[in-house]
Amino acid sequence: MLDRIPQRVTVYEVGPRDGLQNERARLTTASKLELIAALADTGLTHIEATSFVSPKWIPQLSDADEVAKGLQRRPGVTYLALVPNERGLERAREAGMDAVAVFLSSSDTHGRKNIAKTLDEALASYELVCAEGLRLGMHLRGYVSTVWGCPYEGPVPVERSLRAAARLLELGCEQISLGDTIGVGTPRQTEAILGAMLARIPARQLAMHMHDTRGTALANVLVGLQLGLTTFDASVGGLGGCPYAPGAAGNLATEDLVYMFLGMGVETGIDLVKLVAAGELAQELIGRKLSGKYLQAALGERERLQSQGKLKKRGET
């Protein structure tokens, strides 16, 4: 049953962008760069570093220019930034980014509230942005949100998500990341959504961006893996939480995802021990316990071993 899944997958780390934009804590630019460097050190090949949206929209990411300019670029790692419009693209280019992502919602209500555009308005607005990005030789990624459900409209017809994904590919995006923005997805729904997508779009051009708000993210990833998808988004430690339910989990935690792949013999190229260290750093910077289960298990196990005297504490000689 699971003998025909992909042998190697790509994990897209979105913590520094999708994670931080939903955290109350405001990190300094230096802290963000420290976290991004720790993530790059794990073997992750794709890191979403920031978003060039208006600081009025997302004050947590108002230092996008400084973050982008301050990146200690590691060979083999692609650093991305979100751009909502031509102004954002211009800022990203000036800050030295060579990979950007555009984003929209398949649900019009969510789109209006999130980027002040319906699906069709967003698709139209990205024509120029994508053309200009291509002209500048940039790599483009597209995000489609609310594919599994909208916090305002409920279920969203898959045809809308498919139309959005297909058009963004036409505009030059290399890959479309399908988002379960509010973490409502369940496996049969995932099979239906991805099945409809895969009828028109090759698996390598699709990514899953699952939130773990109701605990189902990894089960949905397993379905995607069985259907041949090879790119999965996640956020270190589950950084970000859910904007629609205070105290609930948001983005799928990168450690949980990588642990499952590791256990299944699916290569990621990521060092899980280093990833836990990055998760611990994220937790320290944010100042709260993150929701990632593997992270808490690893930190708890270390605590137990230390309390039994089997492992030295930090600073203990």
Added chain:
Amino acid sequence: MLDRIPQRVTVYEVGPRDGLQNERARLTTASKLELIAALADTGLTHIEATSFVSPKWIPQLSDADEVAKGLQRRPGVTYLALVPNERGLERAREAGMDAVAVFLSSSDTHGRKNIAKTLDEALASYELVCAEGLRLGMHLRGYVSTVWGCPYEGPVPVERSLRAAARLLELGCEQISLGDTIGVGTPRQTEAILGAMLARIPARQLAMHMHDTRGTALANVLVGLQLGLTTFDASVGGLGGCPYAPGAAGNLATEDLVYMFLGMGVETGIDLVKLVAAGELAQELIGRKLSGKYLQAALGERERLQSQGKLKKRGET
């Protein structure tokens, strides 16, 4: 791919036993009975109420006799208790229990530390216990722990778990619950373990008892469901935590499991709204936030709606 999974499953609630035995907080007998009644009110058909072990072993469950005698038995609900030996069986019978479970570890090291018996010693000791239980007309269930891994030995050969399960069935157990005691399981491993089991044991005689310590429980359940299993253990709110990693998650949360089944159209007969109420009660009784993701999402969403004035707070008119 998911069109041939079972249409109906049974959820075994183990919170009042497996959950509480791993919590530091000591609940009063009345509180335990209140929680069990709330769980029975959700539509759950199987509830593990307590364990007749020595109070020296598990002081949290030292009131097993009072809990069993105090049960407000609801028609259609089976209440179970764990019994480690003949003395425990005798106590269970005297307290009016008609369904009991015996338990052992496939790993000898875990078995020695947990019940002071190796696998073979435990199997031998349960011969009399099971025979006596059958003579008394009781329903018997068997638990095999550490099937996915042992906290001391690491991986455990599946042949040991299979031998344990097959023998417990011979002794009269109606069903064997296979436990991922430390929550290390991943989907391919689950396919391999269940595949080996199903070669000798019918699916209806097997249950999965997954811990969610590393976030993989539901993905593993999905594999079990695809292989035809129809009984799954879980603990309300994820009550219990992990004894091997302080602060980490333990038992799979019943709400997460039921939410996934609900989304997949798999019938459980359980009312998820009532289950959240039981989870909230468990959280209040224990005095800490539980790890169940659906529970936190539901409570967080309520908080958001209340703060927006769209939903009344408790006590508000």
